[in-house]
Amino acid sequence: MGIIVQKFGGSSVATTEKLKKVCNHIIKEFEKKNDVAVIVSAQGKTTDRLITEEKEITVSPNKREHDVLVSTGEQITISKLAIMLSEMGYKAISLAGWQIPIITDGNFGNAKIKSIKAETILDLFDKGYIVIIAGFQGINENGEITTLGRGGSDTTAVAIAASLHADKCDIYTDVDGVFTTDPRIVEDVKKLDMISYDEMLELSSLGAKVLHNRCVEIGKKFDIPIVVKDTAKEESEGTIVENSKFLENMEISGIAKDDNISRVTVMGLENKIGKTYKVFNLLAEHKINVDTIVQSFGESINKNLSFTIKTADVPEAVELLESNLEYISAREIICFDNLSKVSIVGIGMTNRTGIAAKMFEALYEQNINMHLISTSEIKVTVLVNQDEADNAVKAIHNKFFK
Amino acid sequence: MGIIVQKFGGSSVATTEKLKKVCNHIIKEFEKKNDVAVIVSAQGKTTDRLITEEKEITVSPNKREHDVLVSTGEQITISKLAIMLSEMGYKAISLAGWQIPIITDGNFGNAKIKSIKAETILDLFDKGYIVIIAGFQGINENGEITTLGRGGSDTTAVAIAASLHADKCDIYTDVDGVFTTDPRIVEDVKKLDMISYDEMLELSSLGAKVLHNRCVEIGKKFDIPIVVKDTAKEESEGTIVENSKFLENMEISGIAKDDNISRVTVMGLENKIGKTYKVFNLLAEHKINVDTIVQSFGESINKNLSFTIKTADVPEAVELLESNLEYISAREIICFDNLSKVSIVGIGMTNRTGIAAKMFEALYEQNINMHLISTSEIKVTVLVNQDEADNAVKAIHNKFFK
Numbered sequence: 001m002g003i004i005v006q007k008f009g010g011s012s013v014a015t016t017e018k019l020k021k022v023c024n025h026i027i028k029e030f031e032k033k034n035d036v037a038v039i040v041s042a043q044g045k046t047t048d049r050l051i052t053e054e055k056e057i058t059v060s061p062n063k064r065e066h067d068v069l070v071s072t073g074e075q076i077t078i079s080k081l082a083i084m085l086s087e088m089g090y091k092a093i094s095l096a097g098w099q100i101p102i103i104t105d106g107n108f109g110n111a112k113i114k115s116i117k118a119e120t121i122l123d124l125f126d127k128g129y130i131v132i133i134a135g136f137q138g139i140n141e142n143g144e145i146t147t148l149g150r151g152g153s154d155t156t157a158v159a160i161a162a163s164l165h166a167d168k169c170d171i172y173t174d175v176d177g178v179f180t181t182d183p184r185i186v187e188d189v190k191k192l193d194m195i196s197y198d199e200m201l202e203l204s205s206l207g208a209k210v211l212h213n214r215c216v217e218i219g220k221k222f223d224i225p226i227v228v229k230d231t232a233k234e235e236s237e238g239t240i241v242e243n244s245k246f247l248e249n250m251e252i253s254g255i256a257k258d259d260n261i262s263r264v265t266v267m268g269l270e271n272k273i274g275k276t277y278k279v280f281n282l283l284a285e286h287k288i289n290v291d292t293i294v295q296s297f298g299e300s301i302n303k304n305l306s307f308t309i310k311t312a313d314v315p316e317a318v319e320l321l322e323s324n325l326e327y328i329s330a331r332e333i334i335c336f337d338n339l340s341k342v343s344i345v346g347i348g349m350t351n352r353t354g355i356a357a358k359m360f361e362a363l364y365e366q367n368i369n370m371h372l373i374s375t376s377e378i379k380v381t382v383l384v385n386q387d388e389a390d391n392a393v394k395a396i397h398n399k400f401f402k
Numbered sequence: 403m404g405i406i407v408q409k410f411g412g413s414s415v416a417t418t419e420k421l422k423k424v425c426n427h428i429i430k431e432f433e434k435k436n437d438v439a440v441i442v443s444a445q446g447k448t449t450d451r452l453i454t455e456e457k458e459i460t461v462s463p464n465k466r467e468h469d470v471l472v473s474t475g476e477q478i479t480i481s482k483l484a485i486m487l488s489e490m491g492y493k494a495i496s497l498a499g500w501q502i503p504i505i506t507d508g509n510f511g512n513a514k515i516k517s518i519k520a521e522t523i524l525d526l527f528d529k530g531y532i533v534i535i536a537g538f539q540g541i542n543e544n545g546e547i548t549t550l551g552r553g554g555s556d557t558t559a560v561a562i563a564a565s566l567h568a569d570k571c572d573i574y575t576d577v578d579g580v581f582t583t584d585p586r587i588v589e590d591v592k593k594l595d596m597i598s599y600d601e602m603l604e605l606s607s608l609g610a611k612v613l614h615n616r617c618v619e620i621g622k623k624f625d626i627p628i629v630v631k632d633t634a635k636e637e638s639e640g641t642i643v644e645n646s647k648f649l650e651n652m653e654i655s656g657i658a659k660d661d662n663i664s665r666v667t668v669m670g671l672e673n674k675i676g677k678t679y680k681v682f683n684l685l686a687e688h689k690i691n692v693d694t695i696v697q698s699f700g701e702s703i704n705k706n707l708s709f710t711i712k713t714a715d716v717p718e719a720v721e722l723l724e725s726n727l728e729y730i731s732a733r734e735i736i737c738f739d740n741l742s743k744v745s746i747v748g749i750g751m752t753n754r755t756g757i758a759a760k761m762f763e764a765l766y767e768q769n770i771n772m773h774l775i776s777t778s779e780i781k782v783t784v785l786v787n788q789d790e791a792d793n794a795v796k797a798i799h800n801k802f803f804k
Binding site for chain 1: 421456458468472473478485489645
């Protein structure tokens with residue numbers, strides 16, 4: 001007996017047949033005398049289809065109205081799911097974002113949740129309802145529909161769980177949890193039973209697509225365990241994301257890979273305060289996203305500054321920097337394309353020496369060159385040639401998990 | 403300078419190309435310094451598609467959730483239209499039913515409008531907006547989405563016009579107004595410049611599909627002129643439905659035909675108070691809709707009672723009455739199928755003799771037999787064989803409009 005929040009993504013609710021599987025997961029928790037709130041995304045390609053139709057009108061739609069349009073997909077799913085549960089004899093009721101309400105800031109297309117009126121849901125629990133909630137949407141303080149942007153429905157789910165003080169938030173998806181690395185690269189990946197919020201955040205930001213950072217951050221802040229499960233499996237333990245308790249013994253939790261990275265090096269940058277700032281300010285003004293940054297102090301009056309960007313941004317970045325060589329007081333811009341970022345993540349490495357060395361050893365044994373190294377408290381990132389990246393992941397996986 | 407309400411139906415907004423035509427009609431009124439509120443239906447077959455998908459789940463969906471589902475179609479249209487007008491440089495804003503709000507009773511699927519907060523729309527007019535409103539939908543007093551049932555968007559439009567004290571309500575459709583009869587039957591039909599609310603009500607209930615009775619009734623009650631126009635035409639006078647002023651000289655306004663009618667006669671019904679009631683109460687309890695009723699007083703202690711029903715209802719009605727012959731104290735049930743109802747409508751006939759005779763003469767000249775005659779103040783209805791009905795309409799049209 002508790003409060004369970006479940007979230008089902010677009011592919012989990014894509015067809016009537018799949019909605020039946022979703023109902024089974026809901027009913028199982030409800031029959032255990034739990035109060036159940038269910039958050040759903042739009043079915044399959046519904047939102048993509050709406051956007052394609054919108055593009056017939058314009059590629060830069062009015063942002064307020066764009067949100068009115070794309071929020072309809074979730075409304076279709078909640079009603080269908082409530083209809084199906086009612087048909088199966090259960091009391092179910094749907095709520096759009098405005099009906100709770102979920103109040104957001106006014107940032108159309110990428111709104112942040114400010115508050116959720118949990119009483120609306122709790123009252124329906126008291127009346128015996130399974131409550132079906134549209135993900136991805138809320139309203140601003142003027143009562144205008146706003147959507148939450150990427151990862152929106154996961155964010156809705158964990159935020160609802162936090163507002164209800166739920167026991168946990170089950171995120172149903174098409175994989176059975178969080179794995180040590182991408183199963184498409186390494187055959188014998190291992191499913192993690194648990195992972196900490198911080199590790200999950202690092203893995204997400206490093207390219208693992210399981211959970212979006214926003215929802216993990218909310219889970220961490222309000223201490224809501226998030227369980228990643230496979231919709232297709234009737235019984236699944238999945239992976240629980242929660243505050244680390246028993247993870248001290250694991251060296252690392254996972255290995256992430258991110259392709260299409262380029263390394264840009266600003267050579268002979270004058271070694272004075274403010275010069276580094278000028279470089280990144282210039283890039284930020286042109287909305288070029290900079291990832292890992294490494295600065296070397298090889299020369300007394302000059303330094304080399306390296307950073308990674310998406311390969312797609314290279315032409316603009318290089319042209320920008322080269323035309324501003326004088327302004328940033330640098331000598332030359334050098335660029336390496338076709339790189340991948342390979343990272344290991346684990347809170348275990350905080351109290352343990354030699355984790356990074358073990359990673360480097362794995363790469364050395366395979367004769368894989370590292371173009372850049374960057375470390376934080378719970379991760380080590382290296383840049384390698386993209387055509388060697390899969391081998392790098394395999395080698396590291398073998399080293400840590402065999 | 404005034405307030406204009408425009409309504410565009412599903413076929414008028416079906417495609418991006420058609421939405422552009424809609425924008426032109428809106429802009430034309432807006433550029434004349436009018437405040438413009440626009441009510442739209444779901445695009446083309448959108449609602450049908452949603453219902454088809456719903457039927458994969460159940461044919462008897464939870465009524466509350468059904469309304470949540472089918473109300474999404476209009477939300478898609480309002481956002482697209484507002485996006486298109488914004489793209490063309492106009493200030494446009496969309497409102498779903500709950501955002502105004504349009505408050506209805508709690509009758510899901512067939513709700514009646516109770517109130518409309520006009521200030522929401524008037525405030526947006528003051529800020530210079532063209533206001534785009536979802537038709538067919540409102541919310542009940544619990545904030546649950548309700549839909550208005552058949553003719554819902556027309557009803558929304560005229561009700562909005564009434565709440566705004568608008569100068570007129572333009573109903574754009576795929577015909578250029580109200581005609582003397584169905585153009586598929588008679589070649590040289592005439593478009594009416596004007597028709598009274600009462601005549602329009604009779605024509606609608608007799609099978610003319612142009613406007614739904616509900617919206618005409620609201621127009622009549624609040625004295626809002628309703629103009630029926632063709633979306634495809636850039637300039638169209640259409641037909642204005644309003645309180646009769648100049649119509650005294652017209653004998654009739656239109657001729658309507660309704661097919662698939664059956665006449666049921668209850669023979670030898672005991673001529674006592676309450677017997678007629680028993681017959682119709684029995685039919686009502688079984689939700690069989692009875693149309694025209696004619697009672698003859700041929701015998702002293704017995705009477706024959708005739709009425710028309712849809713042919714589809716005949717098997718149930720006849721079985722019901724025959725199994726209750728004793729209860730209703732009747733002798734026999736006789737039924738004629740394959741009939742059509744042909745009616746003439748005109749407020750002119752109130753002060754004028756010989757209108758009915760002129761209609762009967764037209765039928766007599768074509769040797770068309772009448773199975774039943776029923777008259778009211780502004781209409782005359784006859785039943786004829788269905789295979790003679792088109793000829794009947796032509797003959798009557800020739801008689802009155804040549």
